[in-house]
Each structure stands twice: as C-alpha cells, then as structure tokens.
Amino acid sequence: MSTAIEVRTPSANYTVHIGPGLLADLAQRIAALHTTPKAKLFVVTSPVIWSHWSERFLASFGGTQPVVLQVLAGEQYKRFSTLESLAEQLAEHGADRDSILIAFGGGVLGDMTGFLAAIYMRGIRYVQVPTTALAQIDSSVGGKTGANLAAGKNLIGSFHHPLAVFADIDTLSTLPENELRAGLQESVKAGIIRDRELFDYMEAHTAAILAGNHEALTRVIADSVQMKVNVVAEDEFETGVRMLLNLGHTLGHAIEAATRYEQLLHGEAIAWGMIAATSIAQKRGMVTSAQVERITNLVRAYGPLKPFTADVHELVSLTAKDKKNRSDSRRFILPVGIGDATVVRDVTEAELTVATEELFAQMPTREDLAEANA
C-alpha cells in the first residue's frame, strides 16, 4: 500500500517510495536499483535513529551487511568537519566509485550524506531513507545537498540526485510530536502554493494525520512530494517557479537566524513566515479574508504557533540578507488565494514591518501558555 512517485529531471530519473513497511525489504529494493553486485554499501546514520531502528533496518540485508557509519545528528554537526570524518571513514573502509551510500535519518543526515556522495571521488551513488516528516516531505527530494558554514546555513553544497528515496512512514512513530508537526508545515505550504485538494484534505483529516494513520499520512506526504517533484522538474536549478517553494521561508529564515536556531524548529519558523506572507497578500488584495482565516487556521492546527523573542527591525533587516537574493533585489513569495502563489520583488520594508509586528501581537505570551497548560 505504498505510493511510488516518479521524478524526471534533465540530469536524473528516480522513484520516491512512500508508505509503511518499506524497511522490510530494503536490501532487495536497493539491489534492484543497480547492476554492480560487488558494490559496497555504507549506511550513514545517528545514534538516536540507530537505537530505534537498526534491527528493522538491517533485517533484510542477510549475509552482506552494510558498513554502518554513525555521526551525531543536529544542525551544529552539519559541517565540513563531519564530512571530512565521514570521507576518511569511507576511504578506510575501501569505498570506491561503485560504492553506494544510504542516508538513514532526518534532513541533516540526508543533506550531508547526499553531499558526501556528490564529492567522494567526484561523485558516487546514494539512496535516501528519510526518517523525519521534514525529510520525507521535503529535504530528501529535489537533489539539493549541503552543509553549513559558521557564516550561514547551507552555504556549501551540490545538486546530486539519489538513486531512489524510501520514505518508510513507520519510522515517524518514534519522532517527537513537535518534529512531526513542524515537518507537516511543509505540507501546509505545499497545499497553499500549488495543491488546493491537499489543503482541503489536511483541513478535513487533521486528527488522523497527526495520529499517524497510515493512509492519511501516506497521502499527505505523497501529495506534498508530488507537488515538489512537479516544481523541481520544471525548474531543476532553481531559477524560476522553484522559488515558490520558499513561501514563508524568507521571514522564516530571518526568525531562525535572529533566534540562532535555538528557539524554534524550521517548520515552526516558517509557520510564522506563512502567516506574515498571507497578511501581506491580504493587504495587496491577493487573498480574501475568508482565505486568510482558512490558511491561518490550518497553520495553527499543525502548530502550536510557538512564541519566540526577537527584534522586529532585526528580523526585517535579516530578510534582505536571504541568500535567495541575487545581488540587490529582494524577493518575496505571496499566496494567491489557496492553491496558487507568486513571486513579487517589491515588498517594502514598511509592509514587512507591519506584518512582522502583527506576528508578535498574536503571539501567545509565556503566561498564556502556562495558563493553557494549567
């Protein structure tokens, strides 16, 4: 009962499999992808994921177990030093041009393993086995790989597509709830920018999705991936329509930077960003107040919208530094009703300041939250 989505880009064709039970025959699925029987397999994973899932992961491999390389997960380890240590371990274990890496973990591990595959011996093959909602919905698809600099996130990387993606939704059962909810904000985004039916479905089935119902979760993840695949196929190297995927991200990245990635998860930050973008769109007459209410309610349903502390002016000035901006122009993605969006280049500092102030006005205070929990 898994879903298969075909990705066709000018530089690669591959399949994204989504559903429960995929780990059960992972070895056979990977073997079917290539014709190099002696290819050595290397799993890159982290202690947390491995402690939950190593048994299920390894069960299908039988006599020829893969080499397991573990690194600490977490944004702060998504760095050159981790890549170098992984590359040295690959070399020590005799990885060659035929070897295949398997990224088994969240987006941090997936991005790093894909990048490692892109640069080890100038490019070897890899497979994505994402274990977070964010990685299954978003980061494992599209071919973007990379790591962080001290100067900023994802400032180094490559485009390098996997041989296949196996998103086993069973693995989400051990994911902390806030991580699940934050990842699903990317599906909310998918609904807003390109897929009205997904939006409707997420409205109607919130409880089932959040409870991990197999059918509901598979459908939401698959529809989100399909949306991203369509956009990436149109625009592999991010020069046009692919920018729409950044709805909520310009301000979201600013919030993450202003709070040093310590207060909010990525999805929690872009939830705020989507609300601000929707407000700007409303004032420009691009969405009705009824649409604003539906969008805001859906974002909240997969929330909670988590409070954070930051300075409005700092946030506004940080949006000007977003690396999506070539040279001087400042871009912003705005929804057009529900299921469509557009890129505008003339969002003013004043508009952005108002929209950001509104966020703080509707933000629950710590006292509100304490009361709600009491």
Next chain:
Amino acid sequence: MSTAIEVRTPSANYTVHIGPGLLADLAQRIAALHTTPKAKLFVVTSPVIWSHWSERFLASFGGTQPVVLQVLAGEQYKRFSTLESLAEQLAEHGADRDSILIAFGGGVLGDMTGFLAAIYMRGIRYVQVPTTALAQIDSSVGGKTGANLAAGKNLIGSFHHPLAVFADIDTLSTLPENELRAGLQESVKAGIIRDRELFDYMEAHTAAILAGNHEALTRVIADSVQMKVNVVAEDEFETGVRMLLNLGHTLGHAIEAATRYEQLLHGEAIAWGMIAATSIAQKRGMVTSAQVERITNLVRAYGPLKPFTADVHELVSLTAKDKKNRSDSRRFILPVGIGDATVVRDVTEAELTVATEELFAQMPTREDLAEANA
C-alpha cells in the same frame, strides 16, 4: 601572439588562452565572459605567487579591484580546512551566486579554487589563471577539481568547468627550474600517447623550450592542452579514452605514495612511471628498441631523472590500490609506438616487478650525482 583553444563538452564550452602578456588586460578579458556587471570578483592565490605577480595581476582592474584571498600553497594545505576557511571568507565578503572566483596559482590552488566554486552556494563561476607548467599544461583543463584526504590524494572533488583559462607563460619565469621541467613531463606524456609531432618538436627544441622562449613554450603548452581537450571532449567523465592520460601515473602515484610526496615532484615521479611503462610495452612487442630509446631520451632531456628510495615490493603492491581501479581489476596504460597508447588490464605482478627493478638499476646514486656536480 597567444593561442586560443576551444573546449566543447556536453556540460560546458570555454576557451583556453595560452601565451605571453595575458595579464595585461585580464580584467577586460574576464568582463567579456559574463553579463553580470555587478558580479564581485575574488582572487584566490598564495603569498609566493602574489609577491611576484600582484602588480601585473591587478594593473588591468583599475577602479574595481577584486577581493584577494591568500592561502598557503602546497599539497599539505589542499584540504577541507583550507576550503572551509576560504568559504567563510567568501561569505564574510558577501560573495553571492553571481560572484566569480579567479584561481591564480599552481595546480593546488586551481584544484581547490575550482572545487570551492563547485560547492559554494551549490556552484558559482570561476576562471583559471594557472602559473605553473603543470597547471598550464594539465590541471587547469578538464574540469576536475578537488582536495585531499589523509587517506589519499584527490579523494574528494567535483567536475566543474571554468568560464575560461588564461595561461600567461610570462608567469613561468619565476617558477623554479625543477617545477618547470617536472610540468613539461606532462607534455612529453601528451606526445607519447597522442601527438607524434609534439614529441618530435620537443626533441628538436629542448633548449629553447627550457629557456622559456615564448614561441616554443607557447607551442608546447598549446599542443599539450589541445591533446587533453580532444581526449576530454570524447570522454568527459573518465570512463574510456581519458584513461590514456594516466600513462606513467599508475606507478608514478605509487612512487609518490611510497615516498610520502616528499622526495619527488609529481612530474618527476611520472617520468619514472613512463620509463617503466615503456619497458613493459617493449617486452610485449608494442614498441621497438629505437622507440624506447627516443622515449627514454626525451624523458631524460626534461629530467634529470631524480633518484628516490623505496621498496620494489611496496611500489608494486601500491599500484593495486590506485583509485583508477574499479573494484578488483588492475589497469595499466602502455605506449604503442610513439603517438599512440592503449589500456591493458592484464599486467602481471611479475612484469611490474621487473620493470620497477630496472628503474632502480638505472637510477644515478647520490655519489654519481655528487661527482657530476663536482
């Protein structure tokens, strides 16, 4: 009086310019390559090169000087840590997707700068301005970029073509003579494997070439580059004929590894490798004794063949580890007469052992050298 060679590959088209005086209008030449007038330029160079050539390099830039980033040259600095420091400096100086890097130095700097361009923001543009014979003849052309691991040379990298290559032969005037001679061994190689006329020319004009005569040096470098360009165009990703470029390199790499890169320059090591390959080819009846003599004499003319200390058995076993070997097979490039070569897969350990022992038999001892100098 410079020569322009067009490179056409499935993924990029660019021109390699070779000749004296190219630095004089470098800024204008780079400006003509792109249509992003606000593109920021960054030069990556080293203190040694910059001390000789900064004035000539900067003269053409006038009011908009490039940002200059300096790193120590040398194989031991061709590492992730240098790349990271360069990437952080790019980010601090506001490098964006429109920025252009200029690699100004030898092969170490060229490989690292090309790799940095390949991965900074998932790929920005760069220009090669090579300043060693090896970089002008070989490393700046072909799109291979990379860095070393502790586990081995060039184990990480990317294929990333420059916007153009400007090989100003004037810069070779400050290059130590042993570096010039070692680089020219790659031209000897080009002659042996694919260009009989280049071989003849290098035989007839040794003195002029080594003295840095403009016409002779431009011709030799240009013919060598043209040979490499033809081969790379046929085989961009190194799956077929491009392997011929490795004549002398299987044993050459083993010599470099066995001597920990401390005793010989790369070109000095492959000089020995070419002599060994020629001897194996002779015993197999692929070259006549007259051809062996011509090849050996030409290698010596651009020598001297520099003595080194290593164990024959270690050298032979190291050739089995060459990363050009996929999985189990062991490959070797052998000359076929002069101007042609072929890939064989069945060179035995015994053949290789004999050829390696012959090298030591003809190696001048330290006493011979002391006598020659006396």
